[in-house]
Amino acid sequence: MVSVKFFAQLREVTGTEGLQINAADLNGVFVELAKQYPEDVIAQLRGDNVRVAINQELVNGNPALVAGDEVALLPPVTGG
Amino acid sequence: MVSVKFFAQLREVTGTEGLQINAADLNGVFVELAKQYPEDVIAQLRGDNVRVAINQELVNGNPALVAGDEVALLPPVTGG
Amino acid sequence: MDSRVQIQVAEFDVASIYQEVREESAGQAGAIVTFVGLVRDRNEIAGDGAAVDTLTLEHYPGMTERSIAVILEQAQSRWPVPWIRVVHRVGELTPSEQIVLVMVGSAHREAAFAAAEFIMDYLKTDAVLWKRERTGLGQTWLKSTAQDAVRAEKWRQPGS
Amino acid sequence: MDSRVQIQVAEFDVASIYQEVREESAGQAGAIVTFVGLVRDRNEIAGDGAAVDTLTLEHYPGMTERSIAVILEQAQSRWPVPWIRVVHRVGELTPSEQIVLVMVGSAHREAAFAAAEFIMDYLKTDAVLWKRERTGLGQTWLKSTAQDAVRAEKWRQPGS
Numbered sequence: 001m002v003s004v005k006f007f008a009q010l011r012e013v014t015g016t017e018g019l020q021i022n023a024a025d026l027n028g029v030f031v032e033l034a035k036q037y038p039e040d041v042i043a044q045l046r047g048d049n050v051r052v053a054i055n056q057e058l059v060n061g062n063p064a065l066v067a068g069d070e071v072a073l074l075p076p077v078t079g080g
Numbered sequence: 081m082v083s084v085k086f087f088a089q090l091r092e093v094t095g096t097e098g099l100q101i102n103a104a105d106l107n108g109v110f111v112e113l114a115k116q117y118p119e120d121v122i123a124q125l126r127g128d129n130v131r132v133a134i135n136q137e138l139v140n141g142n143p144a145l146v147a148g149d150e151v152a153l154l155p156p157v158t159g160g
Numbered sequence: 161m162d163s164r165v166q167i168q169v170a171e172f173d174v175a176s177i178y179q180e181v182r183e184e185s186a187g188q189a190g191a192i193v194t195f196v197g198l199v200r201d202r203n204e205i206a207g208d209g210a211a212v213d214t215l216t217l218e219h220y221p222g223m224t225e226r227s228i229a230v231i232l233e234q235a236q237s238r239w240p241v242p243w244i245r246v247v248h249r250v251g252e253l254t255p256s257e258q259i260v261l262v263m264v265g266s267a268h269r270e271a272a273f274a275a276a277e278f279i280m281d282y283l284k285t286d287a288v289l290w291k292r293e294r295t296g297l298g299q300t301w302l303k304s305t306a307q308d309a310v311r312a313e314k315w316r317q318p319g320s
Numbered sequence: 321m322d323s324r325v326q327i328q329v330a331e332f333d334v335a336s337i338y339q340e341v342r343e344e345s346a347g348q349a350g351a352i353v354t355f356v357g358l359v360r361d362r363n364e365i366a367g368d369g370a371a372v373d374t375l376t377l378e379h380y381p382g383m384t385e386r387s388i389a390v391i392l393e394q395a396q397s398r399w400p401v402p403w404i405r406v407v408h409r410v411g412e413l414t415p416s417e418q419i420v421l422v423m424v425g426s427a428h429r430e431a432a433f434a435a436a437e438f439i440m441d442y443l444k445t446d447a448v449l450w451k452r453e454r455t456g457l458g459q460t461w462l463k464s465t466a467q468d469a470v471r472a473e474k475w476r477q478p479g480s
Contacts, residue, residue: 175338178334178335178356186415186416187359187360187361187362187415188360188361189358189360190357190358190359190360191357191358193353193355193436194354194355194356195351195352195353195432196354197350197351197429198342198349198350198351199347200347200348200349200350200427201347202347256342256346256347269355269357269437269440272355273355273437276353277429280429280433311430
């Protein structure tokens with residue numbers, strides 16, 4: 001199991017701060033999410049402007065996951 | 081009579097914050113001052129980097145003066 | 161080197177942070193620059209000019225602090241700015257409330273100003289934070305603007 | 321437009337000035353930039369690296385205030401910075417004491433930063449003030465540096 005976290009508008013469209021799923025890599029996370037959310041939500045989760053962090057480090061591509069990893073989907077940030 | 085004011089290093093070399101003298105124009109002020117101070121002091125008062133204000137407005141050249149005018153000799157400024 | 165990042169719901173007190181930096185840097189700092197960002201009552205970013213009811217800030221505990229710490233390290237590698245404080249609030253804020261404080265102490269003013277502005281520019285584009293603005297017309301998640309991106313990019317040019 | 325210049329011997333309280341600007345600008349200012357200049361304990365300007373005992377500031381009552389007011393008018397004609405405070409101390413100061421405060425409030429951070437820096441640059445070159453530094457090696461009347469002149473001149477270039 002890995003935990004998936006949603007922030008800001010992604011938290012709103014999924015209606016949750018996060019969930020636990022079984023996935024061996026990042027693509028597997030999206031396969032599992034596609035079983036639980038409609039297409040328009042998945043489109044937002046996979047948006048070009050969404051960055052992915054694993055254990056709080058930004059990643060690209062399709063990294064492998066191990067049990068206990070934290071996968072976060074980050075929509076565009078702004079502070080200040 | 082006009083009043084002449086000295087600031088900073090000019091106050092130190094003249095040993096006074098100011099004095100009253102009779103002068104009809106700015107050149108007249110320096111003529112009077114030359115009677116009271118040695119040449120090296122006058123050289124400092126007339127230094128290229130000394131600006132002159134009359135009634136708190138910067139002036140150039142040899143403006144005429146009227147009784148009660150305040151002539152200030154301003155060495156290089158810096159604040160902040 | 162001393163720099164601290166704090167993310168908090170609670171209001172912050174500019175005076176006590178200033179006092180702390182002043183004491184730590186006493187005799188060495190010739191300049192302390194403080195930036196405070198506040199909630200405005202008009203929405204110009206979202207573009208509709210509506211009155212702002214609330215600004216809600218969200219963060220990712222741990223990652224947010226680190227994303228800001230990276231910005232401060234970059235600032236300290238560019239300028240001699242030994243004293244830095246950043247306090248960023250999260251949660252729901254209303255107009256005129258304080259959002260963020262950036263305080264920078266340096267021997268000289270040029271470095272203090274440049275670093276404070278650099279930090280603010282990168283807080284807009286790189287800090288892991290989200291902002292939702294609510295007005296009478298609805299709510300919007302804000303994005304850093306094109307101008308923010310230009311300003312952040314400028315620091316990467318030679319000579320900046 | 322609201323801008324105030326104060327020349328005083330007394331210490332100033334950053335917190336109360338900030339509170340005042342914050343209240344006046346509530347809901348309208350998105351950014352308040354504060355610069356405080358402090359007496360450093362090392363003399364680098366005079367160049368001998370000696371420990372500073374005192375810094376003595378002298379002014380020309382009336383003309384000094386006006387020379388600073390002119391700088392603030394220039395700043396307000398260049399940037400939308402409705403709220404400005406300048407407090408400049410005179411008299412004898414010792415290391416770590418506050419010399420000058422410049423506070424600028426604006427809707428946006430770019431204007432607040434630019435105006436604060438502009439004002440500081442011109443306080444160095446144009447404000448009618450004199451500074452005497454006393455160290456173990458003697459005393460010197462300070463001048464604005466060549467670098468100060470370059471910085472002030474930069475604001476006159478197109479695009480600055």
